Amino acid sequence: MKLNSLSSPINSLMKISAFLLFSLFIHPLSAQQKNTLKVINSLKVYQNSFARDPSQELIELRKMIPDLVLDIRYATANNFMKQVMYPQARAFARKPVAEQLKKVQAELRKRGYGLKIYDAYRPYAITVSFYKRAADKSFVANPAKGSKHNRGCAVDLTLIDFKTKKEIPMPTPYDSFAPEAAAAYQKLPAAVIRNRDFLIRTMRTYGFRVIKNEWWHYDFIGWQNYALMDIPFKSL
Template structure:
């Protein structure tokens, strides 16, 4: 019995050490600046481009560079917006089309460092409106943009069902009980983005993901290094 007990203890110990009964989950691969530079050296398509440099007429309202956001604190040291090269090219086409109709894009957020996603998840009261760091955010891949529309004549945002970053049911892309004007504007925004390869997030009318985002890496690079 003593010998059997000894073998049992050794067997149990080996399982705990080598993780045979519960292997650890595979860690996410998060690119830093060095890995990112190595990637774009061989694939320029993955370059993070500053949106304003390609689309000078685009409006910016980078909320996370201010305290006017759901966190109530400054999250970005610089009020800048980035996205992958192909994403920005499509945004440029959208902006050209909108300008002809008297409107402009207003960008709230684009590429978002992974560390910011972690901070959001830790503080958000409603986890349904923030990405789980266990999977990362499409913002971290440089393939998501948060935006709305501006009337060029008045300089004002078009009426939408909710403000940006609202944690309410009315923020859903198919919420039916908003005003007729808000529903019309939301439909116009979503259809315009869809025509250029973007899909709206179901619970956030302002959030759009670009097709093919899965081919891009998660990144944790602060704006000041770009």
């Protein structure tokens, strides 16, 4: 009787312990895990990083690629948030990303096209704001992991006619939540599919990969080598 009376509370404790351990693994958004996310918000730490490794520097794209067209939507109210999110209409990316975009622009220029940039490096605090306010979370990065934009390794863009600067027809407008925004969506006019796929192929040649639900969003290979950043544009 004594052994039986002891086994019951011991078994209960074991079950509770197992449940707690299981919970730690199935709740990746716990406060403890979010607190361990490394985000660089010190200008000095950032400057020291590219002093040691020049590839870590965030380059202003228009300075490296003067004929690049910018349409930084988050510096206006013309975006899915319907409000100004950036205080300045500027675009930055890590040095290798900027260098490859320069090659893309040179390749496109030969064919009469050019790039229009909607967004590039995005401070981490903006990603947090997006996630809190977005109705459809599948189209915004989860702050628990951060965004490739926060690493300076993602760029949102489209094709333009180099001479007229007019956008080339694409499946949807920028930041559309429609099914047609998917990079492999097929129920579209043939000319639009050709334009989209030409852009995807060209970007892929130079180290960029489109994401499946946004034809305009490209991640740079090797993004894992760059830290999440929360340095405001005015400090760059």
